[in-house]
Amino acid sequence: MSSIDPTEVFRQEAAELFETLEGALLDLCQRPDDRELVDSAFRALHTIKGSGAMFGFDKVAAFTHEFETAFELVRKGEIKPTQALISVALAAKDYIRALIEAPESTDSIIGDAILDDLKQFVALPGTAAEPGQSAPMPQAPAARPAAHAGWRLYLEFDSHILCNGSNPLDLLDDLCKLGSCFAVPVIDGIPMLEELEPDHCYLKWDVTLHSDCGRAAIDDVFMFVQDEMKLTLAPLATQAEAAAPEVALQIEPLEAATVAEVAPAVEAAPARATEAAAKAPAAAEQRRDEPKRNEGIATVRVQAERLDELMDRVGELVIAQARLTQLAAAGSDLSIKMIAEEIERLAASLRDTTMGARMVPIGSLFGRFRRLVHDLSRDLAKPVEFVTSGEDTELDKTMIECLADPLVHLIRNAIDHGIEDSPRRAAAGKTENGRIELTAVHSGAQVLVTVKDNGGGLNTARIRAKAEEQGLIAPGATLSDHEIHQFLFHPGFSTAPTISALSGRGVGMDVVKRTIENMRGTIDLATRPGQGTTVTLRLPLTLAIIEGLLIRVGGGRYIIPLSAVEECVELMPEHQRSRGRNFLNVRGNLVPFLKLRELLQVPGSPELHQKTIIISTGESRVGLVADQIIGNHQTVIKSLSKLHSDVTIFSGAAILGDGTAALILDVAQLVAAAQAQSEKQIYEAA
Amino acid sequence: MAEPTESRRPPLRLPQDCSIAAIRGVYDLIRDAFSRQDSLEIDCSSVAKADVTSIQLLLSTAKTGQARGRQVVLTAFSQSLRNTLRRAGFTSEAMAGHPFNEKKDGEQWPPS
Numbered sequence: 001m002s003s004i005d006p007t008e009v010f011r012q013e014a015a016e017l018f019e020t021l022e023g024a025l026l027d028l029c030q031r032p033d034d035r036e037l038v039d040s041a042f043r044a045l046h047t048i049k050g051s052g053a054m055f056g057f058d059k060v061a062a063f064t065h066e067f068e069t070a071f072e073l074v075r076k077g078e079i080k081p082t083q084a085l086i087s088v089a090l091a092a093k094d095y096i097r098a099l100i101e102a103p104e105s106t107d108s109i110i111g112d113a114i115l116d117d118l119k120q121f122v123a124l125p126g127t128a129a130e131p132g133q134s135a136p137m138p139q140a141p142a143a144r145p146a147a148h149a150g151w152r153l154y155l156e157f158d159s160h161i162l163c164n165g166s167n168p169l170d171l172l173d174d175l176c177k178l179g180s181c182f183a184v185p186v187i188d189g190i191p192m193l194e195e196l197e198p199d200h201c202y203l204k205w206d207v208t209l210h211s212d213c214g215r216a217a218i219d220d221v222f223m224f225v226q227d228e229m230k231l232t233l234a235p236l237a238t239q240a241e242a243a244a245p246e247v248a249l250q251i252e253p254l255e256a257a258t259v260a261e262v263a264p265a266v267e268a269a270p271a272r273a274t275e276a277a278a279k280a281p282a283a284a285e286q287r288r289d290e291p292k293r294n295e296g297i298a299t300v301r302v303q304a305e306r307l308d309e310l311m312d313r314v315g316e317l318v319i320a321q322a323r324l325t326q327l328a329a330a331g332s333d334l335s336i337k338m339i340a341e342e343i344e345r346l347a348a349s350l351r352d353t354t355m356g357a358r359m360v361p362i363g364s365l366f367g368r369f370r371r372l373v374h375d376l377s378r379d380l381a382k383p384v385e386f387v388t389s390g391e392d393t394e395l396d397k398t399m400i401e402c403l404a405d406p407l408v409h410l411i412r413n414a415i416d417h418g419i420e421d422s423p424r425r426a427a428a429g430k431t432e433n434g435r436i437e438l439t440a441v442h443s444g445a446q447v448l449v450t451v452k453d454n455g456g457g458l459n460t461a462r463i464r465a466k467a468e469e470q471g472l473i474a475p476g477a478t479l480s481d482h483e484i485h486q487f488l489f490h491p492g493f494s495t496a497p498t499i500s501a502l503s504g505r506g507v508g509m510d511v512v513k514r515t516i517e518n519m520r521g522t523i524d525l526a527t528r529p530g531q532g533t534t535v536t537l538r539l540p541l542t543l544a545i546i547e548g549l550l551i552r553v554g555g556g557r558y559i560i561p562l563s564a565v566e567e568c569v570e571l572m573p574e575h576q577r578s579r580g581r582n583f584l585n586v587r588g589n590l591v592p593f594l595k596l597r598e599l600l601q602v603p604g605s606p607e608l609h610q611k612t613i614i615i616s617t618g619e620s621r622v623g624l625v626a627d628q629i630i631g632n633h634q635t636v637i638k639s640l641s642k643l644h645s646d647v648t649i650f651s652g653a654a655i656l657g658d659g660t661a662a663l664i665l666d667v668a669q670l671v672a673a674a675q676a677q678s679e680k681q682i683y684e685a686a
Numbered sequence: 687m688a689e690p691t692e693s694r695r696p697p698l699r700l701p702q703d704c705s706i707a708a709i710r711g712v713y714d715l716i717r718d719a720f721s722r723q724d725s726l727e728i729d730c731s732s733v734a735k736a737d738v739t740s741i742q743l744l745l746s747t748a749k750t751g752q753a754r755g756r757q758v759v760l761t762a763f764s765q766s767l768r769n770t771l772r773r774a775g776f777t778s779e780a781m782a783g784h785p786f787n788e789k790k791d792g793e794q795w796p797p798s
Contacts, residue, residue, distance in 0.1 A: 109752050162706050168738055169773045183775035190742055193720065193750040198713040199706050202742050205775060 010051050014100050017044045018093060025089050028081045041089075042068070042075050048096060060099045063111050067092045070118040083152040083234055084184075085121045087206050088114060091188055110188050149236035150179060150210040151218060156230040159200040163408055164368055165375040166225050168201065174221045179211025208236070224374070227367045307358050314347075314354045315636035321347040322634065322657035348634060362440045362449070363391025365400050369411055373436060376415045383422070383433045384415055390440035395447050399539060402519055403449065406512040410451040410535050411436060413509070418455030418533055428530060430454070442563055443538075443668055446521075446651065452534040458527040460484055466493065485525050489513040538668075540639075540651065548635035548654070549613065550662065551626040554602035557662040559635050559654055560624065564615045564667045571610040571625055584612060584623050593623030594674045599649075615667050622671050637664060649673050697729040697761065704733050704740040704767075712740070716747055724756060731762035736770040 024041035031037060045068045052060035071089065073079045081089075092114045098106045153175075157168055175181050186204040190196075209218070215233065222231055321343050328340035366388045373386040395403075419425075419434030426432065437452040460481050467473050467487045487493050491510040516523050521539040548559035569586060571593075583590045591614060597606055612623040637652040644650070651666040698719045704712050719726055728747070733740065744760060751758030763771075 107749055107753050109749070162737075162739060169770065172773060172775070185775045187745055190745045190749060192753060193713075193717055193746050196713065196743065196746045198709040198739055198743055201738060203738060203774065 007056070010057070011100055013051060014048055014097070017048050018097050020044045021048075021093050022090065025081075025086050025093065028086055032081045038075055038081065042071060045071060052100070057100060059103065059108075060096055063092075063099065063115070064096055066115050067096070067118065070115075070121075079121070082121070083236075084206060084208065085118075087154060087186075088117045088121060091186065092118065094188060105192070114188075150208065150212070151215075152234045152236055153205075153207040153209060153218070154230075154232035155205040155207060157201045157204070157225070158228040159197070159202070160404055160408075161225060161228045162201050163199050163405065164228065165372045166228065168203070168205070171221055171225070172205065172207070175207060175209055175218070178213045178217055178221070179209055181210075182208045184208075210236075224370060225368075227364060307354070310354055311358070314351050318347050318351060318634050318636050319655050319657075323659070324657075326657035351634070358396050359394035360397045360400055361391055362393045362395050362400060362403075362447075363388075365403060365407070366391055366438055366440075368404070369407065369438065372408065372411060373415065376412065380415060381421065382415060382419050384419055385433045385435045386438070387435065388438045393440040393442060393447060395440075395539070399519055402515060403537070403539075406515045406537065407438070407449070407451065409509065409512050411438070414451055414453040414455065414533070414535075418453040418457075420456050424456070428456075446666070446668075447539045449537040449539065450534060452532065454532040457529045457531055457533055458485060458488075458525075460527075463487055482525075485527070488525070489523070546635050546637065548633045548664065550630040550633040550656075551596075551611075551613065551624075552628040552630060553596045553600055553626050554604055556600070556602065557630065557656065557660070558596070558600075558626075559633060559662050559664045560613060560615065560667060561635075561664070562632065566614045566616050566621060568629055569612050569614065569623075571612045571623075584614075586614065586623075589621075591621050591623050593625055594671070595625045597625070597627070599670065599674055599677075620671075622667075624665075624667070624670075633662075635662075635664065697727040699729040699731070700733050702732050702734040704743075705735040705737045706739045708735075709739040709743060713743055716743065720747070720750070720756075725758070726751065726756065727759045727761060729762050730760055730767050731764055733764040733767045736764075736767045738770075738774065740767065741771060741774055741776070 021041055021044040024037045024044065028034065028037050028041070045064055049061050049064040049068060052058075052064060067089070074081050074085070079085070095106065095111050095114055099111075155168070155171075157166075161168070172181070172183050175183075184206040186206060187202075189202040189204060191202065196202075211217075218233060219226075222229065321340075325340045325344055328337045331337075369388075370386060373384055376382075377384040414436050415434070419436070420428065420430070422432055425434065435454045437450070439448075439450045439452070441448050441450075464473070464479070464484050464487075467484065467490075468475050470493065472487055472490060472493075473479065488509045489512070493509070513523060516537055516539070519539055521537055524536040524538065525533070526536070527533040547562040549562050549565050551558050551560060567586075569584065571584070582593045582595070584593050585591075593612055595606075596602070607627040610625050610627060611629050612625050613629065614621055614623050616622075633654070633656070635654040638654060639652055640647065640650060648669040649666055650663045651669075652664045653661050654664060656662055698715065700712060701708065701715075716726075716728070726747070728744070730744075748758045748760070750756075
């Protein structure tokens with residue numbers, strides 16, 4: 001017997017009604033004269049009120065009643081649904097939703113403030129619609145241009161925008177320079193003290209700008225932060241003219257609210273405007289059908305967990321498909337082989353589509369640092385050139401969001417501590433402009449994100465002295481430079497002599513380390529005195545299925561990410577007999593090679609005809625000698641357990657078609673390990 | 687969490703720097719005072735550097751006070767804080783007055 005909680009039923013029903021209400025309100029921004037939309041919003045409100053009272057949500061019923069009363073005037077045609085009114089109505093809707101979903105976190109004072117705002121709007125003189133009057137906006141001052149009264153803006157910034165050095169108040173100041181500007185802060189997002197992150201941005205703004213400026217002038221104001229905010233923009237004078245081409249210039253609030261990345265929508269607006277203008281004459285007839293038609297093309301928000309689940313299923317499908325392919329290959333039935341090939345193609349296509357759904361180009365993250373570098377460069381009087389590459393490198397969206405804070409700290413550090421001021425650069429014979437390079441590149445099953453500066457490099461002696469001063473190491477203890485540099489990631493460790501707005505508390509690098517480790521990534525730090533520092537974040541590709549090259553070494557099978565493979569060549573007997581450092585002559589170029597049998601300590605004698613897989617690791621090429629190259633393999637990466645976290649030369653494992661496992665080689669780590677081993681041998685021999 | 691033990695204490699004077707660079711320290715200061723006092727009077731006369739984070743912190747404090755039935759009073763707004771509030775659009779009394787309790791004597795929110 002099922003025991004359905006009636007309040008849960010109400011919540012689900014209310015969720016659908018909120019969608020209807022929000023959709024209607026947002027559509028009203030575009031078509032304030034559409035009676036059907038007003039009725040639709042009113043019906044939703046009325047149902048929420050009635051159901052709320054029935055299921056014991058008294059606060060919901062009471063508040064919605066007040067809301068409904070105010071909206072009744074809109075329904076009667078006594079006032080027009082202006083943008084500002086709709087903004088308050090949307091806030092009211094959010095408040096009702098909060099009352100239903102998380103009543104303990106709501107504050108009645110917010111509800112009171114919203115209702116007061118609603119009442120102010122409905123009481124505004126001049127908002128009453130006069131018969132035959134088409135202009136829907138509140139009374140316009142006489143000085144306002146008649147043809148184009150200005151703009152209505154809604155500004156909502158990403159929470160981290162303040163940490164990136166952007167200041168919304170400066171942007172509001174800039175808007176004020178364009179004309180008479182009236183900004184109304186929206187405070188409903190301010191959390192309670194316990195939940196407050198003091199440096200996050202919670203305030204939003206409703207702005208009315210009376211100006212004859214063009215849209216481009218407004219876009220210019222937000223040029224540097226457009227990736228980090230939601231901007232809803234609508235001309236004041238043209239709201240009622242739903243079929244007019246100017247209306248098409250509006251960024252539809254519905255889209256702005258549902259599409260995660262708004263900036264592309266802003267950029268795409270002119271194109272949509274042209275398209276919409278062409279369709280304008282037919283728009284009036286089609287209005288009622290639009291909501292239904294739009295349902296087919298709307299962006300759908302999907303919980304990340306569902307995409308994880310989908311990816312897991314695809315992974316299992318790929319493994320099952322590999323088994324099928326293997327069985328088909330062993331048999332002689334041509335039709336089975338054809339079906340196996342077809343399924344292989346479909347599985348590969350499904351894999352790519354599923355992965356693509358979660359992946360976004362890292363360029364969306366890189367863009368936001370331009371403003372940071374620009375501002376820091378100005379504040380610190382250090383001219384800095386900011387260069388990015390690899391913006392197309394795709395990474396899981398969640399990982400991109402997590403990467404923002406670490407990169408802010410790294411870039412801040414690079415400019416504040418790394419790049420020297422102009423006199424010191426001149427004295428060192430360097431160019432006046434410092435340079436920060438932010439790059440991203442796929443490396444096998446990982447993405448490497450690098451922050452490189454051409455500053456003075458780390459002062460190892462000072463780091464050591466500070467570590468001794470803080471009692472982290474005993475004076476005179478023997479430590480390598482690498483070990484000393486690791487103190488930079490120690491909580492509270494800073495070599496900065498003073499605490500400034502940018503640095504000095506020793507928190508930044510600690511945050512970087514913790515965040516990257518939480519993402520199962522690692523940090524490499526390389527520095528050269530006088531030449532600069534390179535910080536490389538090595539991040540795993542979560543959910544990844546990669547194309548791999550399946551090889552055999554002894555009795556074990558291994559996978560090399562195909563993206564790292566350049567070519568395969570046969571290892572000649574004379575190479576196998578060589579001593580010391582091993583080199584292959586590949587079309588006149590000497591390429592060092594590593595024998596996987598030795599590295600992986602595989603017992604027994606090697607095959608007579610061994611193969612060398614030439615891989616590229618960053619700027620260098622290295623050969624890996626294996627017994628056999630089996631072929632391409634779609635590899636579903638399975639993470640190794642925590643017990644194997646210290647085994648760095650493998651980035652994961654994969655299940656093969658016959659059910660056995662193959663380890664995935666982390667080629668960069670493998671080469672580094674071999675190099676370290678070789679250096680150790682040379683040291684011991686000496 | 688420790689229950690408040692005292693109801694009357696001298697006003698909590700905010701430091702000069704309430705900008706993002708120092709806001710975490712100010713946050714800790716307020717939370718600490720909030721955990722030890724029934725009512726909280728915050729003296730804003732020394733604030734020389736303020737920004738969006740300062741406003742948000744004050745709003746959050748007031749909101750938390752309201753939710754807990756604890757009085758939060760902000761007094762003596764410095765010129766810098768006033769300017770920041772105005773820049774953020776807190777210009778009308780109706781708008782600014784909502785989140786905060788008013789103090790009957792001395793300067794108070796909303797700024798005159």
